[in-house]
Amino acid sequence: MMGGRSENPELWTFLEALHYGQLLSGTVAAIERFGVFVALDEGPGHPVFPGVGFVTVPDLSWRRIEAASDVVRVGQRVSGEFLQFDTWNLEARLSLRALLPDPFQAFADSIAVGRKLRGQVTKLVPFGVFVQVADGIEGLVHLRELTRTPVPAPSDAVQVGDEVTVVVTEIDRERRRLALSRRQASPEHR
Template structure:
């Protein structure tokens, strides 16, 4: 049989059971199910009690390099695993905001099965919510909002479709780079003070570092544009004339 591939559900033989992991051989290849990939529905203790060395079990393949990593949770929901495995980067998925956490936003997708443990199969990490600065995900979306995001990847660990809302929005930094040449004097507001300088917002969604500068949040300052690095999404300023 072909070598295991990420996203597949395969059958293997249990070779070892410990408190931290279960070893499973899939077509002769040694693989590991970690405690975190045991089940979305049951505690680890209940999972391992049902297993025995030599038993044939279904496992989902979550990684093949550098080692074969397996998931019992994925095998519990093959329909979800198959749906997520069928998605390709760039596809647009829509749904309803189901829950907002400090680490991101769960989206209940219009298509595909539901998630057995989480509020939604779609998930948007904080950086992918918006190009613009915000302090709380709730500043960008609210529960119940209809959203559309671009599919980024299949999170095999959590059984999620990672989405980006900002990928479908205009990038303010690209527009800023087109319209502002290096050496231009700009006026802005200090948004953050750090040990190595201050960050200054000079346009909606565009902030940059003014190194070795003092100031307080809210101060209005003049700066000179030194560099815009689109790849690293970094803007660098030097001091401008005193306002």
Template sequence: MTSGAHSLDRTTNPELWAYLESLRVGEILTGKVAAIERFGVFVALDDGPAHPLFPGVGFITVPELSWHRIEAVEEVVEVGQSVACEFLQFDDWNLEARLSLRALRPDPFQEFADRTPVGTRLAGRVTKLLPFGVFVRVADGIEGLVHLTELTWTPVENPEDVVRVDDEIAVVVTEIDLERRRLALSLRQASPPG
């Protein structure tokens, strides 16, 4: 055994290595939620071997659980629940299959972008004020930024001079960046200069 090896090496776990190496990116795997941790979820895979250290060979990180921001893993899954996940990669340090639950569900941002062209006027609720602008929720799980320069036709220094959190406002979609999952909005374009 080399000094860099650990207890999960190929010679002590040949069946597990062979199983994990046989998986292909994008493959759908099923299993049961074996344990919930604050950093993610262990999944005991239906057709996989047991893991020597962890409650399951599959692992879903918190961001891969849902397209929406979640406060607690239990909002999405519970121990004992059957799940179908997409295989993302073989983590050969921890000897686990990294999985995604959200990959098998429609991406709400993509769906929003498909049905909402740039220039669309929407109603939204202000969720957060920052020095450079405000975030506005325009659909379930979809928030966009109204940059400070897009708040009014005349320059303002502070967003709170124009809006407050929970204000209902009309905005216009000015940009949809699918790759970075960002939505740019304008309050001033929703109300002509007066």
């Protein structure tokens, strides 16, 4: 624990006054495996960390990224929406992606259930495969929707990098999930 109000009264007061959705700007001070520290333009510095602002990797971008360095670099100017005051670490949790248009919603506007799409297999999981159907947009093909004849594992049907044709079976805007079927995309053989 960083210590409470008494040890860092100025920082505590600054963080307590922030409200959800408020815009904060600063400079990327350090990039860690778990996220990015941002030295804020306003407010005091941090007694321990390189910056008072902190952005977790998922809050950097709408797309799935491997590392924070795919999106930002040290010294870069950034703006984010304030999410919460982390009282344990005495930091302001920020979201950079909150200020960017969500590509999923734009994609959902352009398609409908039943639509055929071409995509590339990006990941195999025990219950199915993820297929990228547009830039930054992935959908799940459940194992039972992968093939006409059931297979025990996704790797029996496809590999990462394979091009596949799929049909959109469900669009969940709220959870930003796309359900796809490869089985329903192939013509019926009687």
